[in-house]
Amino acid sequence: MEMQSHLARARGLGSTKHGVGHWWAQRLTAVALIPLSLWAVASAISLGGADYATYHAWISELGNLVLMLCFVTALFHHAQLGMQVVIEDYVHGETAKVTLLIATKFIAIIGAFSCIVAALKVALSG
Amino acid sequence: MAAANRPLSPHLQVYRPQITSIISILHRITGVALAGGTLLFTYWLTSAAYGAEAFERSQALLGSWFGLLVLCGFTFSLYFHFANGIRHLFWDVGQGFEMETVRRTGWMVAIFSVVATIVTWIFFCPWLGGA
Structure with a gap:
């Protein structure tokens, strides 16, 4: 005989308070990427056709380096969260x-x- | 899993394409494309860590007609995903759910991403004397 109430049975079984973790991280990174992606586009335009010395000078500026590391972190986190949703929706075989x-x-x-180390390596080299 | 004879939704072969559904699937398609683009970005950024020669080789590759074509596609994908992502964020805070608004913002996203891509490449296209 079931002696527990429905509430008692449900407690601790579900994803209470953790279920929104993925959703929240996707939104947080999305908000971060609004200014960061605009900065990245503007930077990419300014670096179009640039030689190594120009890039070296650019990434050596502290602001650019910090923004690059922020951009890369938010970008890859956001991308893998999104890919996870797409894979879960369309790939049905468990394996x-x-x-x-x-x-x-x-x-x-x-x-x-790779991006973080590469950016740091160039920025911190003489 | 039980036998999959259950109805699926939506039936894509009889589903009338609408601005809402087209924008929705394009958000996923551009998202997946941009995720793939992170690997090209990684190639470009890491090439600099291998020195001037490797960096200038990757710059030349991206500056070739094929590289520019790919970058043009990524520009559109990024603007689209960017604009529609903001549309999603408004929905997340409960704004803009009226059908008329949903359709209008959908068209705004489509028009913005096309226009912004064209403007970006007209102003910064190398063969037109830009950057």
């Missing part, structure tokens, strides 16, 4: 889905660290 999800997360981490 393929989990494999793609893991691959997405790993690629995002590798990409983000």
Whole structure:
């Protein structure tokens, strides 16, 4: 016989207070990317056809370096959150889905660290 | 899973395309494209860490006609995802749900992303003497 109330049974089983974690992170990174992506577009335009010395001088400016690291962090986090939703919606086989999800997360981490290290390396080199 | 004889929604083959549904799927398509674009961005940014020669090679690749074409596609994708993302953020705070508003903002997103892409490339297109 079931001695628990429905509420008692539900408590602690669900994603209470954590279910919005993905949703919130996607929105937080989206808001961050509003100014950051505009900055990135403007920067990309200004660096079109630039030689290495020009890029080196640009990334060595502290403001540009910090914004680049912020942009890369928000970008890869936002991208992998979005890819996760798309994969979960369209890939139905459990093995393929989990494999793609893991691959997405790993690629995002590798990409983000590559960008961060590369930006720092050039900016901090003489 | 039980046998999948259940009805699916929407039936895409009989579903009349509307500005709302087109913008919705384009948000996903541009999002996936931009996620792929992060890898091109990573290539460009990391090339600089390998020195001047590698950086200038990646700059030349992006500056080739094919590179510019790809960048043009990413420009549109970014403007579209950017504008429609803001539309989504308004929905998240409960604004703009009236059907007329939803359609109007949908058209605004479509027009903005096309115009902004054209303006960006006309003003900054290398072969027109811009940046």
